[in-house]
Amino acid sequence: METPNFTFNTTFQSLGSKARLGRLSTPHGIVETPAFIFCATKAAIKGATPQNMRQENTQIILANTYHLMLQPGSEIVARMGGLHQFMGWDGPMLTDSGGFQIFSLGHGSIAEEVKGRRHSSRPKSLLKINEEGATFKSYIDGKRHILTPEKSIQVQRGLGADLIVVLDECTPFHVDKSYTERSMHMSHRWAERSLKEFQKGPSGVQALYGITQGGVYPDLRKASADFVNSLPFFGHAVGGSLGANKTQMAEVVEMAMEPLNPARPVHLLGIGGISDIFYGVQQGIDTFDCVHPTRLARHGGALVPLSVWENMSEDPRGREHMNLRNARFRDDSRPIDETCGCQTCQTLSRGYLHHLLKAGEFLAMHALTIHNVHFMNRLLSRIRQAIALKCLEEEKKKWIA
RNA sequence: GCGGGUGUAGCUCAAUUGGUUAGAGCGCCAGUUUGUGGUACUGGAGGUCGUGGGUUCAAUUCCCAUCACUCGCC
Numbered sequence: 001m002e003t004p005n006f007t008f009n010t011t012f013q014s015l016g017s018k019a020r021l022g023r024l025s026t027p028h029g030i031v032e033t034p035a036f037i038f039c040a041t042k043a044a045i046k047g048a049t050p051q052n053m054r055q056e057n058t059q060i061i062l063a064n065t066y067h068l069m070l071q072p073g074s075e076i077v078a079r080m081g082g083l084h085q086f087m088g089w090d091g092p093m094l095t096d097s098g099g100f101q102i103f104s105l106g107h108g109s110i111a112e113e114v115k116g117r118r119h120s121s122r123p124k125s126l127l128k129i130n131e132e133g134a135t136f137k138s139y140i141d142g143k144r145h146i147l148t149p150e151k152s153i154q155v156q157r158g159l160g161a162d163l164i165v166v167l168d169e170c171t172p173f174h175v176d177k178s179y180t181e182r183s184m185h186m187s188h189r190w191a192e193r194s195l196k197e198f199q200k201g202p203s204g205v206q207a208l209y210g211i212t213q214g215g216v217y218p219d220l221r222k223a224s225a226d227f228v229n230s231l232p233f234f235g236h237a238v239g240g241s242l243g244a245n246k247t248q249m250a251e252v253v254e255m256a257m258e259p260l261n262p263a264r265p266v267h268l269l270g271i272g273g274i275s276d277i278f279y280g281v282q283q284g285i286d287t288f289d290c291v292h293p294t295r296l297a298r299h300g301g302a303l304v305p306l307s308v309w310e311n312m313s314e315d316p317r318g319r320e321h322m323n324l325r326n327a328r329f330r331d332d333s334r335p336i337d338e339t340c341g342c343q344t345c346q347t348l349s350r351g352y353l354h355h356l357l358k359a360g361e362f363l364a365m366h367a368l369t370i371h372n373v374h375f376m377n378r379l380l381s382r383i384r385q386a387i388a389l390k391c392l393e394e395e396k397k398k399w400i401a
Numbered sequence: 402g403c404g405g406g407u408g409u410a411g412c413u414c415a416a417u418u419g420g421u422u423a424g425a426g427c428g429c430c431a432g433u434u435u436g437u438g439g440u441a442c443u444g445g446a447g448g449u450c451g452u453g454g455g456u457u458c459a460a461u462u463c464c465c466a467u468c469a470c471u472c473g474c475c
Contacts, residue, residue: 041437064437100436125438139438170436211436239436249435270436291437298439327430360440 003234004204006162008265008286012388018257018284019387024265026092026162027205028084031059033265034281034383036272036376037094037289042067043077043087046294047362047369050089056342056374057381060092062289065155066101070138070145074158082160094163094289097152097194097211100239100269102126102134103170129169131186149193153208157201165237166194168211173241177217184213184220184240188227195231207234209267215241216248218255225259235265238285242271250279257283274303274320274379275400281383282392293376297368300325300357302336303375305399311338316401324368329354342374343367 005027012021022033038045038053041064045053053061063083068074080086083093103126128135133148152167168187171180191210198208210233214220228236238256242249253268260266265286271277272290280288293303301321309316322329322336332350344353344367356364379399386395 039437041439046437046439062436067438096436101438104436104438165436168436237436242435268436272435276435288435290435292435295434295437295439299434299441301434323431325431365440 003207006204006207006234008235008263010262014387014390014392016390017282017392019281019392020284020286021384021387022265022286024092024286026207028090028092028162029059031092031287032384033286034277034380034387035059035287036277036293036380037062037267037287038373038376039064039289039291039294040087040089041291042071043083045369045373046298047365048294048373050087052343052370053089053373054091056370057377058091058373059377060094060287061089062094062096063087063159063161064098064101065095065152065159066098066147068095068159069098069147069155070140074155078158078160082158084160092163093161094267095156095159095161095165096269097156097165097167098147099134099152099168100170102136102147103172131189133167133190134169149190150197153194153197153201157206160206162206163209163235164198164206165209166191166211166233168213168239170239171213171215171241173215173244175215177215177220180213180215180217180241181220184215184224187211187213187240188224191228191231195233209233209235209237211237211239211269212256212260213240214256216243216252221252221255222259225256229259229261233264235267236260237267237269239269246276249276253280253283253285257285260284272376277379278383278392278396278400281387293372294369296321297372298365300364300368301372302353302368303372303379304337305339306401307339307398308337318401320400324350324353324364325357326354336371337375340371340374340378342371344371344374 007025008022010020010022014020024031024033038058038061040061043063045061068077077083077086084090125137125139126134127137133146135144135146138145147167149167156164167190169183171183195208210228210231212221212224212228214224238253242252266284267287268280268285270290271280271288272292277288301323303321306316308322309319329350334350335345336350337345348367353364353367382395386392
């Protein structure tokens with residue numbers, strides 16, 4: 001399973017938990033893990049430039065196969081020199097398989113159900129799913145597309161990210177065990193087909209991640225882990241339904257992680273809350289990705305550590321961000337977080353950001369995105385430091401209550 | 402000065418032949434956002450229905466007066 005130009009080494013293993021430090025080496029650079037991967041869905045971080053991302057200490061970003069295959073198409077990106085050159089990001093990069101979007105965007109309610117939520121009125125665009133692959137309508141022009149495991153790998157090859165992922169079916173939370181089991185086996189067959197297609201390509205250019213399925217069922221999670229362990233994937237991603245709430249998610253992550261081969265890096269798909277990251281790290285997760293930090297920024301939310309609430313004499317329990325749209329920030333001349341070193345906190349006040357949000361100025365989203373990106377990179381950096389110093393529990397108390 | 406029109410939530414407007422706690426959008430106040438269809442979703446506060454009379458069991462609704470704004474004509 002050695003993939004030329006790609007290596008993953010555990011540089012430190014905690015004794016108290018499964019938390020570990022690692023070095024994930026790619027042709028575009030090294031990622032110190034645990035690390036957070038920001039979502040540049042359509043080859044763009046919404047509201048920030050690649051320079052902004054580098055300036056705020058970003059190690060790695062991700063782009064979405066689903067969106068890019070529809071617009072502008074992987075051929076265009078390939079002709080433009082691949083994603084790195086296309087978007088001006090020369091660091092490590094990952095693309096997902098497009099599987100999740102087909103189900104979450106297509107089924108309408110599944111995205112919500114997957115994460116234990118409800119209500120959605122999106123049009124259904126998923127037309128058919130069978131052994132061959134998934135047929136869906138483009139949300140852009142209604143054109144029919146078929147995404148097969150082979151096609152997903154081909155598209156990702158054209159996009160040219162360092163780390164790529166096998167196509168899977170993301171089962172919604174509400175389905176029963178028998179459906180989850182059948183779906184898991186089909187995703188396994190898709191994984192084998194993805195791997196076979198992957199091996200037809202040039203070696204040493206990209207590394208492939210396999211995904212563990214099994215929903216909330218311990219025996220299925222074990223079977224799926226055994227399966228991905230048995231194939232020569234470079235890394236693993238924890239996928240499928242993680243349950244209906246945070247408590248169940250913790251249980252699922254634990255049961256999914258336990259049997260996975262520790263020699264390979266493990267990515268937890270789509271998770272990015274502060275408390276979730278601490279939990280994941282303690283279960284041995286090496287990388288996370290989530291739209292939360294950047295989406296939250298666009299809605300006026302700034303991620304903050306506990307000290308911010310303490311400085312305002314407010315109860316910090318359960319809070320991970322401040323809503324700068326709140327009227328109480330109208331005449332607050334302090335930065336979001338006095339201890340933050342980001343560009344936004346160096347120059348802009350809460351009161352000004354509040355005004356920008358109220359006035360609908362794009363600058364608000366830009367400034368908050370930069371802050372949240374810096375925050376996540378700082379958080380993960382502190383977590384790595386704490387793991388090395390064997391004080392992760394103490395560190396955690398500085399970020400969440 | 403004469404004639405017409407309009408006055409309902411902070412704003413733009415709805416309210417069935419007069420009939421129970423007068424609605425919506427936006428705004429405002431707050432909450433939610435976890436493998437991103439870029440500005441979504443949920444909840445909440447807020448009205449002496451221009452003012453004063455009158456008719457009626459009952460008036461935002463009908464009548465009179467009055468004020469404000471507005472259009473047209475002398």
